[in-house]
Amino acid sequence: MAIELDHILVPSRDRLASAKLLAHLLGVPWSPTGIGPFAPVYVNDGLTFDFDQWSEPFPLIHYCFRVGEDEFDAILQRIRASGIAYRSAVHGPVDHLIDTAHGGRIVYWNEPDGHQWEMLTVSYARAQ
Incomplete structure (x- = not known):
């Protein structure tokens, strides 16, 4: 099997607002709940961006x-x-x-x- 990126964590101050905005801009679905504490954005059939709530500072x-x-x-x-x-x-x-x-x-x-x-x-x- 080829190596494929499945998901990536995106640190954010407000995971719901950030996930909702990216999903809107890309025209893709998202969910306010996912596995664990994440708000997932379903970029395509093989890639999810999991927005996670972090306190600052974050990279x-x-x-x-x-x-x-x-x-x-x-x-x-x-x-x-x-x-x-x-x-x-x-x-x-x-x-x-x-x-x-x-x-x-x-x-x-x-x-x-x-x-x-x-x-x-x-x-x-x-x-x-």
């Missing part, structure tokens, strides 16, 4: 989603409709632009706990 983590062109448009529309600031550079200022320098489209945004989310249509991390 700020970068998460990246590779999506299709149609999903990119739909998610970006939900980001815009939610009034979330986004940018075209990983450490850049909020510019409400889309990076197209890597053969696809990329945007970055931060959620209330400070984690950085990235959405791209073409992976620059590995050869195509």
Whole structure:
């Protein structure tokens, strides 16, 4: 069997609000209860993000989603409709632009706990 990532823990100040927001932006289901103390976001059939309530300080983590062109448009529309600031550079200022320098489209945004989310249509991390 190939190795696959099954779930990942996401530390948060408010696990329910954070899980609900990510699920809304991605257009995927979530639950206020899961196994243990987690609020799961069901990213796809094989990956769950388990939001866990932590007190500060906790590490700020970068998460990246590779999506299709149609999903990119739909998610970006939900980001815009939610009034979330986004940018075209990983450490850049909020510019409400889309990076197209890597053969696809990329945007970055931060959620209330400070984690950085990235959405791209073409992976620059590995050869195509």
